[in-house]
Amino acid sequence: MRVAVVGGGFGGVYAIKLLQRWSAATITLFEPNERFVFTPLLHEVAVGALHPNAVTHVYTDIFRQQITHVKERVTHIDVYKKRLTVGKNNYSFDYIIISPGAKAHLPKQPVHKLKTIPDALEIKQTIENNVRDAIAKNDPTLLTCVLVGAGPTGVELAAELVDFYKQQITNQQSTLTPKITLLEGYPTILYDTDTRVQNIALAKLKKKGVIVHTSAFVENITNAGVRAKVHDTQKTFTAACIIWTAGVQPHDVASTVEKKEGHFRVDETLQLHDVPYAFAIGDAALLPTPVPKLAQVAVQQGAHAAKNILRVHKGKPGKPFVFNDKGFLVSLGHGYAAGVVKGLCIKGMFAWILWRTVYLSKFSGVRSKLRIAKEYTKNLFTW
Ligand SMILES: Cc1cc2nc3c(=O)[nH]c(=O)nc-3n(C[C@H](O)[C@H](O)[C@H](O)COP(=O)(O)OP(=O)(O)OC[C@H]3O[C@@H](n4cnc5c(N)ncnc54)[C@H](O)[C@@H]3O)c2cc1C
Numbered sequence: 001m002r003v004a005v006v007g008g009g010f011g012g013v014y015a016i017k018l019l020q021r022w023s024a025a026t027i028t029l030f031e032p033n034e035r036f037v038f039t040p041l042l043h044e045v046a047v048g049a050l051h052p053n054a055v056t057h058v059y060t061d062i063f064r065q066q067i068t069h070v071k072e073r074v075t076h077i078d079v080y081k082k083r084l085t086v087g088k089n090n091y092s093f094d095y096i097i098i099s100p101g102a103k104a105h106l107p108k109q110p111v112h113k114l115k116t117i118p119d120a121l122e123i124k125q126t127i128e129n130n131v132r133d134a135i136a137k138n139d140p141t142l143l144t145c146v147l148v149g150a151g152p153t154g155v156e157l158a159a160e161l162v163d164f165y166k167q168q169i170t171n172q173q174s175t176l177t178p179k180i181t182l183l184e185g186y187p188t189i190l191y192d193t194d195t196r197v198q199n200i201a202l203a204k205l206k207k208k209g210v211i212v213h214t215s216a217f218v219e220n221i222t223n224a225g226v227r228a229k230v231h232d233t234q235k236t237f238t239a240a241c242i243i244w245t246a247g248v249q250p251h252d253v254a255s256t257v258e259k260k261e262g263h264f265r266v267d268e269t270l271q272l273h274d275v276p277y278a279f280a281i282g283d284a285a286l287l288p289t290p291v292p293k294l295a296q297v298a299v300q301q302g303a304h305a306a307k308n309i310l311r312v313h314k315g316k317p318g319k320p321f322v323f324n325d326k327g328f329l330v331s332l333g334h335g336y337a338a339g340v341v342k343g344l345c346i347k348g349m350f351a352w353i354l355w356r357t358v359y360l361s362k363f364s365g366v367r368s369k370l371r372i373a374k375e376y377t378k379n380l381f382t383w
Contacts (some may be wrong), residue, residue: 004093011282012101014302043157045120047164077255102248102283109221111244143178146239148248150184159333183216202340250284269318279305329355
């Protein structure tokens with residue numbers, strides 16, 4: 001049984017792990033990157049709190065048996081002929097799991113984004129340069145930052161940025177005051193989450209000095225900053241650094257099946273309609289009842305697709321996917337997080353430690369766990 005997995009993110013990796021556990025399938029991973037990226041911790045790389053190596057893992061460390069890793073982007077999938085294309089080469093498969101994830105849905109103007117390690121390092125470089133120049137020129141406008149999008153990424157990054165600027169300014173004995181603004185189109189921050197967490201996060205951000213505007217629709221971005229309509233009033237927010245965290249769209253992978261706004265449409269079993277050997281999961285999949293675009297969804301769908309492949313292989317029909325919501329945690333700067341776990345709302349240092357432990361437990365390989373635990377411990381004392 002030859003299984004092709006397109007994309008080595010959360011969904012793809014967990015599908016492979018479980019296929020290896022339960023079968024002797026011959027697996028080929030198609031993924032241009034050398035290493036798996038743990039995106040929920042990227043904001044810590046952007047502010048220099050974690051080294052990129054602490055949030056990435058070579059694929060050979062993750063899987064218990066060897067797989068073939070084709071380090072290139074899939075350009076076309078012929079689902080009906082069971083063949084995919086990478087550059088000039090074609091590969092055949094018996095089953096396919098399509099999990100190329102999503103990319104940032106950006107405006108035309110140049111802004112920073114946070115989806116990859118290079119994105120995080122670019123933000124780090126910009127804010128470090130801005131701090132250096134602001135202090136040299138005694139110019140607080142260089143310490144202005146506007147984040148567009150108050151989902152988990154925008155909220156976590158805004159809180160981390162406050163800590164970053166505070167630490168830099170204290171270290172350099174400056175009296176300049178940074179200004180961080182968070183803009184959100186919805187009437188609340190963390191729109192899809194529990195109201196209790198929204199309120200805790202909003203109060204914490206305000207206490208840290210972040211200026212939060214909800215119902216704020218960005219209309220234009222210029223050298224002067226971000227122009228937005230906030231509750232029917234036009235406002236311009238000057239910014240030396242603009243970070244866009246609002247919205248994602250699936251990666252383009254051409255295919256013989258019809259897609260909806262780039263998403264592969266699947267039924268409840270995660271199978272492409274009428275194609276029992278082809279599955280789509282994670283951020284690139286669209287179910288009849290949509291599920292959130294979260295790592296925990298992609299992980300569960302990866303495991304479920306693996307299970308269903310084995311069922312189909314034995315001549316049984318696939319089972320419907322049911323999302324098991326394990327809760328939600330959002331970090332709100334150094335030493336503080338908030339979230340809901342098993343219906344219980346938690347916040348503070350305990351939630352922050354839990355948040356980090358959850359992530360730590362997801363890292364495969366003892367070496368990776370030890371490396372990131374070491375960085376976490378170091379940060380406890382240096383931040
Ligand atoms: C900054 C940030 C913070 C986040 N924080 C959280 C959080 O705290 N909690 C949470 O649950 N979720 C979080 N998410 C969302 C979570 O990361 C995604 O929902 C999850 O990664 C989706 O998994 P996936 O497997 O669909 O895609 P991904 O994990 O994005 O993986 C897709 C992979 O496919 C590869 N690929 C793309 N195109 C091709 C191609 N043509 N051929 C081959 N390979 C391809 C990519 O290189 C990538 O490695 C965050 C996302 C970001 C960006």
